[in-house]
Amino acid sequence: MLDDGLTEITDTPGDAVDPETVNSVFRAVHSIKGGAAAFGLDALVKFAHQFETALDEMRSGRLSATDAVMKILLRSADHLSALVVVARDNTEINTSVGADLLEKLAQISGSSVAAQSSAVAGGPAEEPDFGFQPLALAFDFGPAAESTFTIVFSATKRLFANGNDPVHLFRALAELGSLSVKVDTDALPRLDDLDCADSYFTWLLILRTSDSEEAIREVFEFVDGACSLEITREEGAEDITTKPSEPQIVDVGRAPEVVDTAATPQPDSAGARQDSPPSPPPSRSRGGAGSDKPTKAAAGFQGTVRVDLELVDRLINIVGELVINQAVLSQCVQDAGLSKSPDVISGLDEFKNLAREIQENVMAIRAQSVKPLFQRMARILREASDISGKVVRFETEGEATEVDKTVIERLVDPLTHIIRNSVDHGLELAEVRRAAGKPETGRVKLSAAHRSGRVLIEVSDDGGGINRPKVRQIAIDKGLIPPESALSDNEIDKLLFLPGFSTAREVTDLSGRGVGMDVVRSSIHNLGGRVNIASVPGQGTTLSISLPLTLAVLDGMVVDVAGQTMVIPITAIIETLRPSAKDIHQVASNGQVVAVRDTFVPIVDLAEVFGHRKRSDDYTSMVLLLVESGQNERWALAVDRIHDQRQVVIKGLEGNYGHVPGVAAATILGDGKIALIIDPEEAALRVRAESVSPSMMRLEEL
Known part of the structure; x- marks a missing residue:
């Protein structure tokens, strides 16, 4: 999202940049910043915050997407990615690059690095006096609010399983204005029924801010799908926070202490007692109706499993052996004369289809864009x-x-x-x-x-x-x-x-x-x-x-070449031909072509290429496989006959034997014999190499 968005902004004229694209880039950096804060990655948080400030200037229209500005933002995106990798792998990074970019980001955003660093770190923390203020934890991080928002928030088990903590969300909300946090513990079960991995709390948050509801939802974007969230704007609502003249600053670097929301009413700004704010919705009991919202929020999430790549490789190898086993069974059925039995053939076909489906799904695990x-x-x-x-x-x-x-x-x-x-x-x-x-x-x-x-x-x-x-x-x-x-x-x-x-x-x-x-x-x-x-x-x-396309299994055409069984990748074959004498034409002294509709295609005799016999004088008794290279060049590979089409397992020759020009790999057939998998383009180049001087053989091998 970050790279795509910045690239789109760069390629778009300044006056035509889509504001939503800028917003999406801002949200991406904001999400990275939120995740880094959750794990205490200060360097990453500091850089992301400065980056975020520059993007905020752009989305507000105060910073234009000039070439110079976009160059800084693109380099900042690269450095942000590097910081993520450094945090993941616990390695070192060139700090001078980051310092230089921080200064440039500060310049284009009209701020100073020192001010931004202070904003990230926050002011000095004071311990809250829970004896005097038992009902709420109040924050005052900004100017007087223009609107009051009531936020009902509850976390699912997945939020904590992913290493998130609601306190970091509350910290981000507190940066938007004045925040009051209350927690409902009514859903907390007896100790015997307690699941330590589950979440039983619902938080009621009252936020006074001049920011929009969209800005509030951006705070929770990082845990989207792992929580239940309701946001309501209440114009003209009473101020339930501490009095503005004496703001209470709470250290949000640790989880707020659980406070009984059903306790004695809280004193108002004049010292009088006032009723507590509206209580949260009915408590959530385990498995009860109150848990529907977080359940629905998480229902659309499709879980993923992180698996060691070595295990996937082993699974692919096993699938390869399964394909070989299927070929062996097919050969045994044919040798035993059971190929006419409907039940045997039906069962064998089903086995073949299942093996192919397993292979395709396993390979899809390894496929990436x-x-x-x-x-x-x-x-x-x-x-x-x-x-x-x-x-x-x-x-x-x-x-x-x-x-x-x-x-x-x-x-x-x-x-x-x-x-x-x-x-x-x-x-x-x-x-x-x-x-x-x-x-x-x-x-x-x-x-x-x-x-x-x-x-x-x-x-x-x-x-x-x-x-x-x-x-x-x-x-x-x-x-x-x-x-x-x-x-x-x-x-x-x-x-x-x-x-x-x-x-x-x-x-x-x-x-x-x-x-x-x-x-x-x-x-x-x-x-x-x-x-x-x-x-x-x-x-x-x-x-x-x-x-x-893949390094494990391919569909191949099994052919006979001068008594040798070989495999041609089926995806390289355009069509098969049985030429007549009038279709074959002599070219110069040592080449022949076949007429294929309105074109002439060079004929490559595979038996000659691999030294099994001299070039054939009569291709009318042979089968020509029309193949195409990645450069749109075409050849007609001459083979004696076609056996069948089947899936074959690729076995590399490089590690066990060495490179053979014209051969891509090898495979094991159903009868246990080894067959070479032909590289059509390289096989054709071998024929061309024979017509040049020895000094040029090295170039042709390239």
């Missing part, structure tokens, strides 16, 4: 733009795309390298962009989408593109390629992925140490993915990462 990853990259880009002195606009697309959690975690480092390179190497300085007729503000776009059964993540910029003559010369100088090598544009671009390659003239905080893009390639490769780069001089560069 890439939005948090994209938000993290936004912070990386802001840091890179500050270091480089370039003004950059960050755009995202496809944030709802879901990817396996493991994939997301392992994408952080590669994407960090790519984003930094886009800012440091891709985008030009402002004066260079002006001379080229471009806007001074550069653009970096991060997108994600599902394509051809894989996840495609792209980082593009509108910079100067790759300087290919320079890249080629550097590769020659470093001895990475022979001087006489004749390279295509695509092959020159791939030089960037060679270990030790760098175009930076000097080492900076962003780049220049000769590591980065090779790390990107190896990291993506270890995930079973591929990385490609495309560039247009003067217009920009796009780097694409293609990844498998």
Whole structure:
């Protein structure tokens, strides 16, 4: 909510900013502040309070959303997130950054850090005289109230289970004006029936304030769904607090003492006795009608369970074994000649469907949207733009795309390298962009989408593109390629992925140490993915990462290739073809294509690719599987025949054997044999590699 709201404000002209967006950002910071206060995280509370003050100036219209202001607010959001992580992990943080931002927030909000710190800490505490004031705990933190609000508040068991305490809510209310707190203990059961984890109290709060009801509800936003809340405005109500000239300040740093609300009436400001304020609603007995409201408040809450990721991994592995077991049973049924028995087939189909449903639901546990990853990259880009002195606009697309959690975690480092390179190497300085007729503000776009059964993540910029003559010369100088090598544009671009390659003239905080893009390639490769780069001089560069949707189970087409059983990911297959002789055409001396409607598609003989036999002279007796890569390139994979379509469990080869070009992973079939899972795009590239010189084999492997 915080990052999204600030981004929306940044991208919207100042006079068109939606006030509700500013309010939502303010509420997000306020909620963080409330949660931090509940756990005594003073540094986080102090920074959030100053941040909140600046946002309050913006929502009141006294602070405009200029570029300079939004830059400070975005950096403050990043620092606030860092403070949350520091509090969670109990680690250290650069305090100078926070101090600098506190000063800048104070400047744009027209306040001082010292004043704000004092406001957060509160004044000196005095112990209340419960003998003189037995009926109420009075607070006076602000000017005379214009309206009086009656608030009836009761907590559910979940409020306390989440580590919350009503006293912190009352403290926040007291900052809005003059507050009186009374507690009803009538619902407290006998000791034998007492549940220590439950809540039996109802609080009656009388608040005199000039703020609106919305501001009061924002205080309770942090515990929404974990309490019962009724707010009533009472214009002209009597002042039941202590007399304004002698306010009683109560230390709200600890829970208020329980006071018997049915005790003797309280003295008024003249010393006379007056009746107590209206009593709270009927007390809540356990399981009785009075407990309906908190029960209903919590009824819409969908509980969550935090589970160790290792347990989820073990569950996924067990599901994988279940899928293998289902394949074994299917093979046994076929070998035993029971495939014609309706009962056996029916039971086996039911087992298969249940196994698939379990697998899909278990994998859904691991599936997460890439939005948090994209938000993290936004912070990386802001840091890179500050270091480089370039003004950059960050755009995202496809944030709802879901990817396996493991994939997301392992994408952080590669994407960090790519984003930094886009800012440091891709985008030009402002004066260079002006001379080229471009806007001074550069653009970096991060997108994600599902394509051809894989996840495609792209980082593009509108910079100067790759300087290919320079890249080629550097590769020659470093001895990475022979001087006489004749390279295509695509092959020159791939030089960037060679270990030790760098175009930076000097080492900076962003780049220049000769590591980065090779790390990107190896990291993506270890995930079973591929990385490609495309560039247009003067217009920009796009780097694409293609990844498998899941790392556990996939739907595959089981095929026969020269007597070997292999698996093709079903999501990569567009259609299957049985070509006729007139559909096959010879290209040059060593290639053939098949006519598919209005296009010609290169034929890749998998038997030849993996060295099982020479290239076939007759594809009419074979089956062609039309597949598509993440870059919209198409090939027709030639196989001898198709066995069936089934779910297969992915078993990686990297750790146990090593990388095999053209092979994504392996699986175990129902008969116990191992079958290779083919990477269609990499298999096609193996054929292309055979037609180039040995010096270029290294580039083709990239």
